[in-house]
Amino acid sequence: MSFRKTNEAIGLRLREGRLSLLSRKILNVMFYHAQNLTLGQNAPIDSPVNRKYFWVPLPEVAHDASYDSKDTALLKEHIEELQNIKLHMEDEHQWTSERLVSSVKLVNPSGLNKRGGTVWFGYAFPPEVFELVKNPGTYTKLSIYYQGMFRAGASLALYEICRRYATNPSHKTSIESYEYWHGALTGTPVGTELSPYKYFKRDVLKPALAEINATTDIECALIEHKRGRKVEMLQFEVRLNKQPSLDFPAPPVINSALIEALGRLGFSANDAKDICASNNVEKIESTLAMVRERMRAPGSAPLDAPAAYFRWALKNAHNIAVRALTQEISPPPAAPSSEQSNLERFLTARAQDAINVYKELPSTEVHSVMERFRSSPVAKNVRTSKGLEHPMVRSLFGRWYALELWGEPTAEALDLFLQQMTIEASGNA
Template structure:
């Protein structure tokens, strides 16, 4: 399966975007930043829903272009499946995967409320694929039909207050969080205040990630900021017609509420690079590390195949190493591996090797200080991996550390707030992750950082 951003012209070519090419649609403000009660709004489902809105508004009435003549067909909006794939930046021959995604959109339950009305409704009431020549045949045109529930239909077709959004800009964004935040902030780009509403960070977590209110527990704020907000802001500022800035509202030292400052930018040109690809096989391997399909899809969309495969190899090699303790947190290790490879793409081989490799005579004679610097750098990297883990994973790992270091004179109960504990934990965790230093890894360190560092 492949999912790709829409591209124009040659790879890397920058082209001007005429206003007529923006292909704008009106999205009611009530539908921006929806609170999901059940289900999950992924990047693909957000894009597909926007494409449905765009084409429904273009056609104005259902029943047009119906490929079959039945009473029910007149209640659907109809577009060629190829148009859906193009506008949602989705390129796939995997029809079963598409069907699954469309079914999941029907499982998304929304809560809409204003001064006069409270409504609980599904995002989409009905979807269908029709090929008059036969669904299992390679000939003929496959049509995509869709219908909205009553309240959603009304908001799509006759929004009272709305924001104009562009199919082009949504196609350039690589994560569901960036698309959700873009839609919210785009609403305020023409507002005199130029700032969004103020809400708790827990509220922002729900509307940005698209996770259901009942099923999701927000992470600690600093991790939400690091893993979700900052990458989304970077995408929006680089790829769309607005720039945004995070505003934190604190109670003492604790960040309790957030809002965003928004500026509209005059972006006469957009760069359409090579489209990112999501490979189903790769996504399946990522999901085996403990990621949900939505999280795995976003990770695979954000990174190149080479980076992903190298990170997967690192995790698999570490997990299969017989000389080390079992890998308790493959998801956290995989996130670290991705970040490490993004910072240093040349370091594709994992620092995992047999437990003992003899050092050369020259290394023994002249490399003691180099080895010390290598071990210190490796310990620092291990702390970086540890910080990527969630709170439960960190606690589990620290318990393993305490159990294996019961004879230490340092009081380990102080945790990593203690410099002395960090000094013991960091090299222990580095060895836990990568095993004993090897000649290969030391040589790589010297090549990258220099023996005189």
Template sequence: MTVKKKTGKSATATGADLKEFRKTNEAIGLRVSEGRLSLLSRKIFNVMVYHAQRIRNKGENAPIDSEVAKNYYWIPLSELARDAAYDSRDTELFKEQVQELQNIRIFSEDAIQWTSERLVSSVKLVNPRGLKKQGGMLWFGFAFPPEVESMVMAPGSYTKLSVYYQALLRSGASLALYEICRRYATNPSRVTNRAEWEWWYGALTGNPVGESIPEYKYFKRDVLKYAITEINMVTDINVELIEHKQGRRVASLQFKVTPAQQESLALSAPPVIDGELVKRMMALGLSQEDACNLLATTEDGKLRATLDLTEARLRNPKAAKVTSPAGYFKQALRDGYASNTDIARKNVQKIENKPSVEASINAIRERYIVERAKDAMNLYEELEAQEKAEWMERFKESESAKGMNLARGLASATARSAFSHWFATQQWPEPTDSDLLAFAAVSSMQGK
């Protein structure tokens, strides 16, 4: 069986790797009137924009044959998860996130019009085999409201952004500031717009207009410094804060933007948002945004050890009742309640934590089946036209093709994927343990 080698991590970032998309300048620095833009929602929305511009046509790759499906853009959920650096196994948290996107109302205003609209109008999760059944591919469908659709698909003035760089950023404020500053990287002045610091607070945090805001010194300490440091460390630009004062008070801000010195950065795996840790922190009463920010800024071992300590404290019937679990957890993090021994143990557990034998075998089996499907497709392509037509008719009558739109044959990715897996089962029996062992050995030798 043919096994292709993976690209090494030392590969440099090419245009395809960066996955660039055009984001209209009107959608950069949007002010939210309802809902809240978190790190995850920002990333997911940008990935949706990237794929909509890539696909172009609604209904393309639709996993179900219906008129409604033709009104959506469709991508495998695994692709969205990968591009947003999201733990795709946690579909419940994902559902909450896309619902949050639908709850966000934005407004924009220029010289002749004022617009208030939802960011996303409709989303769908579809598995042709059934949402509750094992196997099959989970598809994500999405649609934009008219005004947003126009900005996404036909932006007038726009900024080129990269899915790759956004995946490296681990706070919502960092991503928001990066988008704004990236817009000015090619501007002759290389200085952003000047605005009151309160405007910057709303634009970077994603908090709705009208919500109470902290003093500037706390905004600078907790939001600006971290965002600037992170952007300068991992992206293709460097950012410098410019403060404008009225007397002794900081009144407005700008940012100086310069391209990073390196022409291309080494590709590495972006940090994956651990859905399970986020859920545990949210169960204490933290918002999703706070949980993600703590995940991004706290050593993994310390975070896990402090979570364990807090949860044990809440379960202790003999201890005094904790009135604010979230407050207790934050104080425990700040004051170092967890011992160095516990933190070290958590770090060691993460390093030594290996999947179970059963999980490893299942992972090898899945990879084997994927590779076998590729081989099956190559075999099919070598057949004569008459044989191809006969196999296609047999496929249409099979359970694997049930509910699938095959009007264009195997033109769509969905149809090709389903057919290749089905055709493989018609050519070869189920893999034996020996087959899997041999495949794993070859994969290991070839660096897969």
């Protein structure tokens, strides 16, 4: 199953709206079916209006978009998301502002709220987009099969851009600014505030490249163009993958129950959807359980920012899993002279974990937490104007915030830390 995607629709820069993983997949499925249908074909109810739509059974759209959930409400929400996207198209003769999708319909001839019958999905493109879909001038041939493997919208977006250049003699994409790549991969509109490049590289680029290189027919590598030490422009080197791709399972189902649970922690609906699209269900559920356990822990300070704590726990899921698996393993007895150093290592590591949680906080929470620290007895007679840049402030803050997050260190926590140290040491031996 492949389709021709006009190069003008690859790496879209949006003026309004956003593109998530599922909405990207649905859009490609709409392109695919539109290229294999005529307007009005299969219309479930014959009428002059319905003859202006493309018609596909909704279960077929869900299947082709690798959406295995029965949560139709969420599917409808992502379809509507496509209607909210505004594009500006410009050439030497004209400028056009259009929506990506002009109209969508769900029709069941047996009754929309009845259990029987087939629900049909009807959609129409505005004139400019219609021509680009049905008669693409320059295009890239893309596979519906490969898009089903992706777990993040950025991976699919980068794959499409790089696939376009896979047979180019230079085997390199165009050189574009960080702002361009941020918008093209995250699906956010022009003018969105950019995160520091180092975090974009860590959280978006590296996972996307790893996913593309592991599952698709191309291999990509990042090329950074710097001015001094600052990365200003980016491009990617692309090669066709000579090895056949493995048949990976479909990505995890995005379900409304998980989105609601993340919403109760303070995540926006869009952030919750991105988390669900980028991680498997088991990992999210186990992290949610850990956060809930922390929130219920007796004697611990209230968790001011559960969403930030969740992000930290999700990133450290591997270490948490290692500790859980080794709960019943006794570490080798430490010599008396090393007891103090082991405790110090534990407290230092715990303080660093607390600082990592702090870095995930929204800006308003960052200010609130820092003000509480400055007014605490720990920070008395300490100059905190430079914040965490000052080594002493960083050390004191880390231990203070760890105490706020997790309470007094326990023997069990120290025991688990020593077990992990033992496993890591044996793994490096």
